[in-house]
Amino acid sequence: MQDIVCKYHNDFNKIKLPNFTELEQNLLFTLITRIRTSKPEYWNDPHTFYFGFGDISEMFSKEYRHNHNEIEHICASLKHKFFKADFTILCRETLKINNQEKEVLAERTINLFTEFALLYVPENLYDSGNKKEFYGISLTINPRFEYLINQLINNFTRFELAEFIALSGKYTKTLYRQLKQFRQTGSRIFKWDEFLEIMDIPDSYRQIDIDQQILKPALRELTAERNLFDTKRIPFKDLKYTKLDKNQQPNPRGRNKVCFIKFEWEKEKVQEELEAESRERIAENLKNHIPTSDDYNAKQEFENYKGVEVSFYDSNNRLRIAEIKDFDNETNQLLCYDKKVNQNFYIPFENLQKANTWIAEKLKGIY
Structure with missing residues (x-):
């Protein structure tokens, strides 16, 4: 399972999130994570991101996954509340009045999103009042706030999304x-x-x-x-x-x-401390481990699994499809590739034998 890290600029913490429920917070920060790893594909607008019902459904646990009405309600509530959330910034500006320049301090209130649209499939495209089925959402990021999510400089917050949602x-x-x-x-x-x-x-x-x-x-x-x-x-x-x-x-x-x-x-x-400890632990493991016939057999078995695809549910009950790439014997981590997000990720195991057992179970349909 990929250890997804949600990063955003610390200025985001200054935005007031009025009365957000647990589910709404989960959805919001999952969307932020997806925006960071996605490319804008909606209306060729570089600031607009589209998420279909299936994408949003995967962000929830099983009891909400296939319930259109519930997910539509949560998205509508998030839209309503987030446009109540504001971010106030102070910036120095120069005004020109009567051919004279005046230095002022401007207090500006801006929203993170300029647009948050709920999308529907209507029975009749020409009847604007006829909503049939919830189809997804589109989000347009305010260019003034793009740095909060996309330009992650030294001042950022890091947390595991799965840990936050749990x-x-x-x-x-x-x-x-x-x-x-x-x-x-x-x-x-x-x-x-x-x-x-x-x-x-x-x-x-x-x-x-x-x-x-x-x-x-x-x-x-x-x-x-x-x-x-x-x-x-x-x-x-x-x-x-x-x-x-x-x-x-x-x-x-x-x-x-x-x-x-x-x-x-x-x-x-x-x-730096964590990496140093990891190097010491790997060196100690290699020094104390004597290869056995089981290790050799495990390597031979694993060669048969390279390139195959496995399906499994992650800790958020979200279905993942991954291609098996390799196994790092030093860190005991399985390297996989997620085609949907075009990204590699690692799954930790006790050893290669345990990884082989897990892959075999997934190929048999054991989730």
Whole structure:
């Protein structure tokens, strides 16, 4: 199963997503991932992307996959809510008034998408009021925001899409996005009012409500171990939070007004550290492993599988079709090719024998 990584510029986190449900957040970030890996094909517009019903259906779990009405409803809700979401930017501009130039600071509010169309197949093309069957959606990215998704410079957020979708609760997902961009620092402090706004917490919630209904459930989710792609993961190890007063000192039991909230966790290792550890682990495995006849037989069997196509369901219950390319004996990963997205991906296994068994099962139709 491909480990799909969703990347987007950190400025995206400043966009307010009002009252987005779990399903709507899942769909939105899956669309962002697809936009990054797709080429515009709709009306020859370089900023417009088309997703048919089948494409959207695959983004949902099985209970929604073939339900036109439910998927249409979610897309319509996403369209309605996203055009309520805005992004405010400050930029210096020069105005020319009466032949005089004036430096000003412009506060502009812009939408990420300029168009979000729901597409239908009508019974009669000439009857504009006759909608028959939901066909898909088209999205046009605002050129001013293209850098958020497509121009990923040094300042970007990275998270595994499957990990994000596996999380339960809209507050948990929002907190996950906000903390992931600080994954290598191990902490983040929010102003309390800013935190309430970002999380879209109702004004009626008391401190105890926020603790019991939002923060504690979110921490349970974000510190739980999950098995994704045959690998055990914890989104944020040892994650905890502390409410702080105006001096950024701990505020036990709310004796003073809460002015800040601080989250702390075990920081993620940078890529260089991970690669160094991986090289050491591979070297150790090669040094300690003595080839056997089973290894030889496994290699012979695998030669028969190269170039064949297998079908399987990933962790999102989405059907994938992949061509078997090769097996990396150093990292124990199966190299596959997905024709639909024109992209290679790896599936980790304990060893080549396990990979052969998995391929054989898929060829027999065992999902």
